Amino acid sequence: MSAEKCPHAAVSSPDTGATTGVAILSGRGEPVPTPRFRLPLLGDLLSVDPAKPVQKEMRMAADLGPIFERKIVSTRLVVVSGVDLVAEVNDEAAWAKSLGAPIRKLRSVAADGLFTAYNSEPNWAKAQRILNPGFSQAALRNYHGSMLRMLEQMTGSWDAAAEEGARVDVAADTTRLALDVIGSAGFGHDFGSFARAAGDDPFVDAMSRVLAHVNRTSNDMPLLRTVLGRKADAQHRADIALMHRVVDDVIAQRRQDPDVEHRDLLDLMLHSTDPETGELLDPVNVRNQVVTFLIAGNETTAGTLAFALYFLARHPEVAAAARAEIDGVVPGDGPIAFEQVGKLRYLRRVVDETLRLWPAAPGYFRKVRHDTTLGGRYRMPKGSWVFVLLPQLHRDPVWGPDPDRFDPDRFLPEAVRARPAHAYRPFGTGPRSCIGRQFALHEAVLALAVLLRRYELEPDPGYELDVREAITLKPQGFELRLRRRG
Template sequence: MLGVSVRTPVQDSMRLARQLGPVFRRKAFGKEVVFVWGARLAAELADEARFAKHVGLGVANLRPVAGDGLFTAYNHEPNWQLAHDILAPGFSREAMAGYHPLMLDAARQLMARWDAEEAAGRAVDVPGDMTKLTLETIARTGFGHDFGSFERVRPHPFVTAMVGTLTHAQRRNVVPPALAPLLMRGAERRNAAHMAYLNRTVDEVVAARRAADASGARGDLLDRMLEVAHPETGERLADRNIRRQVITFLVAGHETTSGALSFALHYLARHPEVRARARQEVDEVWGDAEAPAYEQVAKLRYVRRVLDESLRLWPTAPGFAREARHDTVLGGTHPMRRGAWALVLAVMLHRDPEAWGPRADAFDPDRFAPAAVRSRPPHVFKPFGTGARACIGRQFALHEATLVLALLLRRYDLAPEPGYRLRVAERLTLMPQGLRLRLARRGT
């Protein structure tokens, strides 16, 4: 859109939001977008009786590869409810406890890599290594697949294809439609190749599972997609939709969590008093155990506050769109026709002084202490979206990220690279750019 950087449209919108207030409209190239970030207005948009998820902007640009997967399905498409009902038990407490050992194994691979880097006196590439970790975690727990990320010097081609597809989806939003055929011809070809690679990779994962001995059933997400029928209708997921769901989980299941971990590690490295307090909690909760039991992770309440505060300042999914179910008036003054939509700018909602106080841009995990949470109005913290279409894997991501932060805090002291200033890369999701940390093994 006019005046928006192709590379940083979210951060450009943040600057405009500070100038224009809690609701503003931008129009360019025949597109019009209403941005909302005020806490009161966002609370209205969270009302499921009046508003529903809107699939638009960059999310719609992912439909050629993700189709009617859980994240990109339109509300009227029946496969969303079918897949949700079949897959929801895959995120139950019992299922999560089963994933815990596999999460630990992936984290141990990361720490072996970081041990080697620390011994060699090298800083670690935080976003790169968090991406490897979270890709391996969702691939192994959900689909029984090992990408071998930690044996690679370069990112796995799946990651390259995924980043390319996400970046392309974002950039299509800010290129004039009339000029897109000229300006994006090469980019469209690369994107087609990226999507073909994602499809091919997932087809191979599914084919390998189907070829396996049925006695080796794992009960993971892929088994549920292939074997489980809807409990009421008996309907099953079609092959094409299974591919779309696997792509959705592999991409969404690791891209946002890797960003959340990277931002949290940045803030931990910058705030030694927070780091010390979090580490003390880990030592007290785990005692002498080498690794925690599943139940112990939930007891790391301060570590979780660090994660939540990082997600507040930089929600890796920085916004979500809501559309009116019927004609209505937002905030008593902004009429919306049925089907009209607005983009909730979560990265600014999370900084609204009305909800978060005058120092809303400051990092302070105690914002998520129980009393502080109770004192705030509802619907002001939305890192996973809202309503019926909120992220199905939220508890999976939070357990994984809390576990990993605790393991790293217990093993290493973290220090920022001299002179580093936080820069944020945008590819539909947000990620610290060029973040490297120096490590020192504790007790060595």
């Protein structure tokens, strides 16, 4: 089956009584498990959950095992989450990146940007070669000051909330922070998110609606969408137009002072040539790459920080251990230096464990290059594709008897060495894995260090984790009351 014709269809069976059916992909091979209640013609439509498809698939994997097939009408998708199977589909000799429906739908926003380009399109490789220097250690050192300045804006807002005894909406504020950081560090543009009134950030609002629309329409019936979704589709087009206008303005501002060296990602996009072809990125692709980074650099880091703060607030012993490390590495009350971030090893383990339980990007798609078998049992004809379900992979039995428990010591060096390498893949795999992972990790550790050093975190004791899905994952409705540390 073709990766260009099959959407993600990330849906799951009812929560109770799931049993195994059978599905033969092609030719000879062992049946792939399927959910119960498959209907003629409609397939597994009864189990569709457009709002939370990933969490439904996690429950399905717990029932059906590390591989199963989904079918919505004529669309089929194999979902894998077992570490041995994931190791196979991560083999670049036999498999390659594929674009599932949610990612293909994002092409209306970012076209052939790094994340949304087809493998056959040349601009993703050209952009990657041009932008690689923008994520070197020297570049990260240059971005560190911008990160600190944006964190000052956030702590100013949180100081006011602490003084008033008000709660803060954690995911909303980490989204503001991440947008301001990537805007300032990557493109020399201050979105000024914390200077705006709550809910008054047009770019963030448009981006949130775009991602939610993409997630929702990747898992519904096209006929229903045609009949009932005209208003939502019109809003979607308007939101994309707004995002493009904002990005065009950012680029236009930079072009007004072409002789000033900014030493950031936008400078590389506008002025650096591809070392292989000697070509610059064309203007349209520059916009596509900026949009890509504003979405990916914002959403993924925002979700990671929000989940990390949830776990730290719920595990005061972990927060205390992290604070002790911070106080040891950064004595006094001066700013945290670039070199000190790398010494916060326990806090980095907190981030790694957060990404294990709730990776910001919940999975990735892989397409087989030639006829093969998966697990030595399931026939995969050329062009077949699978979805790697990361939250369930990160709960594979190799993680121990209680994989849902938050435990940063899972990332002690000896524990990491004892696990299969493919058990942990929060940034994807292969040559098209996340180019900005070091940027994101530095930002996350730095932000948590600044916040833990400054505040005691008091969660609402009645809050139960509610994970919102809109391509990426974030805790929804999670608020903190803050108390300044002495």
